[in-house]
Every structure is written in structure tokens, then in C-alpha cells.
Amino acid sequence: MVTESRPTEGRAVGLRDTAEPGRAAPPPRTRSGSRALRHTYSSLFYLPAGVIYTVIFVVPTVMSFYFAFTRWTLFDAKFTGLDNFRQFFSEQALRSGLWHTVVYAVVTSGLKVVLGMLLAVLLTSSIRVRGVLRSLVFFPVLVSTVAVGITFSVLLAPDTGLVDTVLGWVGISGPDWIGNPNTALISVALVDVWKGVGLATVIYIAGVLSIPQDYYEAVDVDGGGAWQKFRNVTLPLSRPATFTVILLSFIGGLRSFDLIWTMTKGGPGFSSDVIASVIYKEYQAGFFGLATAGNVILFILVTVIVYPLFRYFNSREVDL
Amino acid sequence: MRGARRLGLEVAAVAVALVLFVIPFVFMLLTAVKTVDQSLDLTFSWPTSWPIVQNLKDVFSARDYMLVTAFKNSIILTVVSVAVIVVLCAMVGFVIQRRPGPLANVANLLVLSGLIIPPAIVPTIWVLQNLGLFKTLPGLILVEIAFGMSFSVLLFRAFVAAIPRELDEAAIIDGASAFTLFFRVIFPLLRPVTITVILTQSVFIFNDFVNPLYFLPGDENATVQLTLFNFQSQFSTQYNLLFMDIVLVTIPPLILFIFFNRKIVSGLTAGAVKG
Numbered sequence: 001m002v003t004e005s006r007p008t009e010g011r012a013v014g015l016r017d018t019a020e021p022g023r024a025a026p027p028p029r030t031r032s033g034s035r036a037l038r039h040t041y042s043s044l045f046y047l048p049a050g051v052i053y054t055v056i057f058v059v060p061t062v063m064s065f066y067f068a069f070t071r072w073t074l075f076d077a078k079f080t081g082l083d084n085f086r087q088f089f090s091e092q093a094l095r096s097g098l099w100h101t102v103v104y105a106v107v108t109s110g111l112k113v114v115l116g117m118l119l120a121v122l123l124t125s126s127i128r129v130r131g132v133l134r135s136l137v138f139f140p141v142l143v144s145t146v147a148v149g150i151t152f153s154v155l156l157a158p159d160t161g162l163v164d165t166v167l168g169w170v171g172i173s174g175p176d177w178i179g180n181p182n183t184a185l186i187s188v189a190l191v192d193v194w195k196g197v198g199l200a201t202v203i204y205i206a207g208v209l210s211i212p213q214d215y216y217e218a219v220d221v222d223g224g225g226a227w228q229k230f231r232n233v234t235l236p237l238s239r240p241a242t243f244t245v246i247l248l249s250f251i252g253g254l255r256s257f258d259l260i261w262t263m264t265k266g267g268p269g270f271s272s273d274v275i276a277s278v279i280y281k282e283y284q285a286g287f288f289g290l291a292t293a294g295n296v297i298l299f300i301l302v303t304v305i306v307y308p309l310f311r312y313f314n315s316r317e318v319d320l
Numbered sequence: 321m322r323g324a325r326r327l328g329l330e331v332a333a334v335a336v337a338l339v340l341f342v343i344p345f346v347f348m349l350l351t352a353v354k355t356v357d358q359s360l361d362l363t364f365s366w367p368t369s370w371p372i373v374q375n376l377k378d379v380f381s382a383r384d385y386m387l388v389t390a391f392k393n394s395i396i397l398t399v400v401s402v403a404v405i406v407v408l409c410a411m412v413g414f415v416i417q418r419r420p421g422p423l424a425n426v427a428n429l430l431v432l433s434g435l436i437i438p439p440a441i442v443p444t445i446w447v448l449q450n451l452g453l454f455k456t457l458p459g460l461i462l463v464e465i466a467f468g469m470s471f472s473v474l475l476f477r478a479f480v481a482a483i484p485r486e487l488d489e490a491a492i493i494d495g496a497s498a499f500t501l502f503f504r505v506i507f508p509l510l511r512p513v514t515i516t517v518i519l520t521q522s523v524f525i526f527n528d529f530v531n532p533l534y535f536l537p538g539d540e541n542a543t544v545q546l547t548l549f550n551f552q553s554q555f556s557t558q559y560n561l562l563f564m565d566i567v568l569v570t571i572p573p574l575i576l577f578i579f580f581n582r583k584i585v586s587g588l589t590a591g592a593v594k595g
Contacts, residue, residue: 041419049408056466064440142573144527206589
């Protein structure tokens with residue numbers, strides 16, 4: 001049960017890598033060469049995956065931009081212009097969902113970056129039990145979100161819950177974590193961090209292990225200490241890992257639904273509603289057009305936040 | 321002196337990790353084996369008696385053996401989806417890497433979109449409805465396949481890049497067709513990444529809650545994650561059974577974790593390091 005991930009295993013894939021330079025020489029440009037290429041690497045290989053992906057993912061995504069402007073029963077759709085969006089932004093409950101989504105994503109990804117980095121530094125140091133610790137921190141990533149949600153809503157119960165009991169020992173009267181409108185959203189976000197920080201940590205560990213030892217030796221030669229090593233070597237050189245962690249946790253945080261739904265159902269009131277839970281509620285109530293408008297808003301929000309991040313990270317990548 | 325401080329730090333780190341990352345699991349286990357009465361107060365305490373077998377029986381027989389059906393559904397869902405994902409995505413990963421061009425660019429863009437864009441839920445239901453697949457297991461399988469593709473294609477594409485093209489050429493000169501080349505020569509070489517894809521996708525799909533909730537609602541068709549959610553309301557007075565269900569649902573990922581931890585981690589961290 002040792003979480004050992006060597007840099008060689010961290011292949012260069014993932015979000016930050018779109019156009020990939022093939023290892024081999026560029027394909028021949030001659031006429032007959034490209035025909036041979038067409039033959040050997042047949043486009044037919046795309047076909048089965050392409051059909052499923054188009055029907056189940058592309059078509060619904062494209063159609064959502066039509067259905068979002070309709071009053072819709074699944075069987076017939078009546079065009080109503082911007083009505084759904086007007087309603088979305090005029091109802092306080094729906095509008096606050098938008099804001100909560102951003103808060104949730106920022107809090108979870110911020111904490112995952114900071115804690116993931118710290119844990120990775122600790123777990124790549126010469127500490128003896130690091131294998132066990134890595135496993136412990138990582139395991140929640142693989143546990144079902146619903147299971148985690150139910151368990152923590154019990155642990156966070158007011159007064160009698162384990163968390164408040166322990167706080168009581170040191171004289172702190174803990175809040176009603178998920179029952180109080182002021183703390184509900186943040187409490188769920190903290191549980192999300194508990195479950196997800198292991199992924200951030202192993203990503204950082206892969207990043208830290210890929211830093212050549214020479215850099216640390218250079219700091220030694222210059223007489224620098226542990227802090228200099230962290231500040232001047234580890235921190236800047238694990239930037240690709242930071243980018244990956246931020247992107248992944250933002251994408252996950254903005255569309256997060258299961259944990260919120262199992263812990264608070266968006267409540268109390270609407271205090272922990274996010275766009276994804278609003279979509280589900282509107283869907284259940286039969287407002288399909290409105291639910292789809294919520295989907296389009298989420299789409300726009302994700303694109304507006306993630307796409308610039310993505311471009312920025314890719315441009316920074318070059319001068320590393 | 322330094323050694324003592326160091327040891328102190330290590331002990332503290334282990335203690336904090338134990339408290340934060342082990343206690344919640346111990347709590348699950350303890351609550352799962354308590355009697356109904358004792359589980360009701362939801363405190364962290366030692367069970368007064370251990371009706372383990374009885375609780376297991378009760379949780380499986382609840383609601384007309386819903387959990388048995390759910391495990392069956394979840395296993396079919398996971399196995400079929402993952403099998404299809406592996407074959408189709410390996411094929412895409414192969415051509416997308418080997419043959420750059422306009423088509424590959426479009427495919428790359430679609431792969432990327434799949435990672436970023438949140439799926440449009442109700443329009444997907446509309447499509448499935450029109451295909452007659454809404455509220456059916458095959459419909460949900462298609463959804464899991466489509467949503468799992470992007471990540472898997474990325475893993476395969478990166479691995480294909482490390483297989484020399486000379487191999488393709490040699491096979492073609494020997495008279496292999498495009499399909500023999502892929503299925504007889506390339507696909508067997510993709511074994512390591514295939515295992516990684518199988519592991520990561522199995523965990524994702526087995527643990528998936530949102531898609532079954534939307535696309536396969538209803539008790540008779542539940543997946544294991546939905547039983548947790550349904551039991552949460554039904555067993556509001558029988559926490560021992562609810563937590564027994566949680567423990568049962570946690571066992572499959574635990575087994576994969578024990579045997580394949582490294583593989584899973586390497587799959588999930590791919591991309592963290594600049595190649």
C-alpha cells in the first residue's frame with residue numbers, strides 16, 4: 001500500500017497538453033505517402049467512439065442552447081426568448097446559487113493547492129512512515145462521495161456529533177455546521193477538501209519528485225536552508241502541478257453536486273444551493289427549460305473561468 | 321537533539337493523519353456493527369454487542385433485496401462501460417496520435433471539451449428518451465461511456481506516442497491491414513495504460529451518483545450509490561443498516577486500492593509533470 005509515483009510514470013498528458021508533438025519524424029508529405037497514412041491510420045477508428053460521443057454528449061450540449069430559450073415538456077418546446085434567464089437572475093434563490101458556486105470552487109481549489117503542496121513537501125521528505133501517510137491521505141479520493149457525505153453529516157451533527165464533541169473537550173462550543181445557513185456551504189466545502197486533497201497531494205508529489213536533485217544541491221552549496229529550498233526550488237518548479245491542481249479542482253468545484261446534495265440538499269433555505277443543485281431542483285419540479293438555462297449558465301461560467309486559466313497556464317508553460 | 325525533534329514531528333504528523341483520515345472510517349465500521357438502538361445516538365462509541373451477521377442480512381433483505389439488485393446493476397454498468405471505453409478509446413488514442421491533421425485537431429478539441437464542459441442534463445434525457453433508452457441500463461451505460469471517453473483518450477494518446485512508428489511500418493510491410501496492425505500489434509502493447517484506464521474508470525463509474533440519479537431513477541433499477549441515497553431517507557431510524565451499506569459500497573474501491581494503488585495514482589497524476 002505504498003503510494004510511490006515516480007516522475008517517469010507521470011506522462012505528459014492531461015489538461016495542459018493539446019497538440020502533442022509525435023516522437024517520430026513528421027509524416028511524409030508526398031501524395032502516395034499521405035494515402036498510405038490514410039490507409040494505415042484509418043479514420044474508421046474514430047467512428048464508434050465518435051458516434052456515441054456525438055449522440056450522447058455533443059448533440060445535447062448543442063441543443064441546450066435552443067432548449068434554454070423555451071418552455072419545455074420534453075415533448076414540445078415553446079420558444080420564450082430570454083424568459084428563463086430573466087427568471088434565473090431575478091429570483092434571489094437562483095441568483096445566490098451562482099455566487100455560491102464560485103465561492104465553493106474558490107475555497108475548495110485554494111485549500112487543495114495550499115494543503116496539497118504542504119502535504120507533498122512533508123510526504124517527500126525523509127519522514128519514515130511516508131508510504132503509509134500517502135495511502136491514508138489518498139484513500140478518500142476513491143471512496144464514494146455519497147458515503148463520505150452521509151458520514152460527515154453525522155460527524156458534523158450539532159452538539160452530539162464527533163466534531164463538536166471533540167471541540168467541546170477543549171472548551172469550544174462548535175457550531176451547527178451544516179444546519180446553520182452561515183456555515184453550511186463552507187462546511188460542505190471543507191468535507192470536499194478532506195475527500196479531494198489526496199489527489200492534489202499525489203499530483204504535487206509527482207511534481208516535486210520530478211525536480212532534479214542538482215537544484216537542491218546548488219542551494220546547499222550556496223549555504224541555503226530548508227526554507228530557501230522550498231521558496232526558490234520546490235515552489236517555482238512545481239508550477240505545472242499547481243496548474244493541474246487548480247484546473248482540476250476548479251472544473252470539479254464549479255459543477256459539484258453530489259456532496260452538496262447528500263449533505264444539505266442546498267439548504268438550510270437556499271444557503272448552500274449551487275447551480276448544479278438548482279438544475280436538479282428545477283428538473284424535479286418539471287421546469288425543463290429553466291433547468292437547461294441553468295446548464296447553459298454553468299457552461300458559460302465554467303468557460304469564462306476555466307478557459308482563460310487554461311490559456312494563461314499554457315502560455316506560462318513555455319518559459320518554464 | 322535534532323533527532324528527538326524530528327521524531328516528535330513524525331509522531332505528530334502520524335497522529336494528525338490518523339485522527340483526520342482514519343477516524344471517519346472507524347466511525348463507519350463501528351456504527352455498521354451496532355444494534356439499532358445503540359446506533360441511534362450516532363456517537364463515537366464501542367459497540368455494546370456485535371450483530372454483524374444480522375445487520376448484513378437485514379441490509380441485503382431490505383426493500384425486497386434492493387441492495388442485491390443494485391450490486392448486480394452496478395457491476396454490469398461498470399464492467400460493460402469500462403470494456404467499451406477501453407476498446408473505443410484505445411482506437412481513438414492510436415489514430416489521434418499517429419495521424420495529425422484537421423480530423424485529429426477536431427478530435428483533440430472534442431476531447432478537451434469533454435473534460436471541461438458540464439454535460440447538459442435535460443437535453444441528454446431528451447436524446448435518450450427519443451432513442452427509447454431513458455431509464456434503462458443500456459442508456460446509462462452509453463452515458464458513462466461518453467462521459468468517460470475524454471480522460472481515457474488522453475491516457476491512451478500519451479502512451480501511443482511512446483510506441484515507435486517503425487513497428488507499424490514493419491507490420492504493414494508484412495502485409496497487415498490497419499485493423500490487424502491495431503488489434504494484433506498495438507493493442508497488446510498498450511497493456512500498462514489499459515490497466516490504468518480500467519482501474520480509474522471503474523472507480524469513477526462504480527462511485528458515480530449523479531448520472532444514475534438522472535438517467536436511471538427508480539428503486540427497482542437502483543445502482544449501489546442510489547441505494548445509499550434512498551436508504552438515507554428510509555433508514556433514518558436504522559443508522560446501523562445505513563452504515564453497513566456504506567461499508568459494503570466502500571469495499572470494492574478498497575480492494576482496488578490495496579492491490580493497485582500505484583497504478584491508480586499514476587493514472588490520476590499523469591499530466592502533473594512536464595514531460
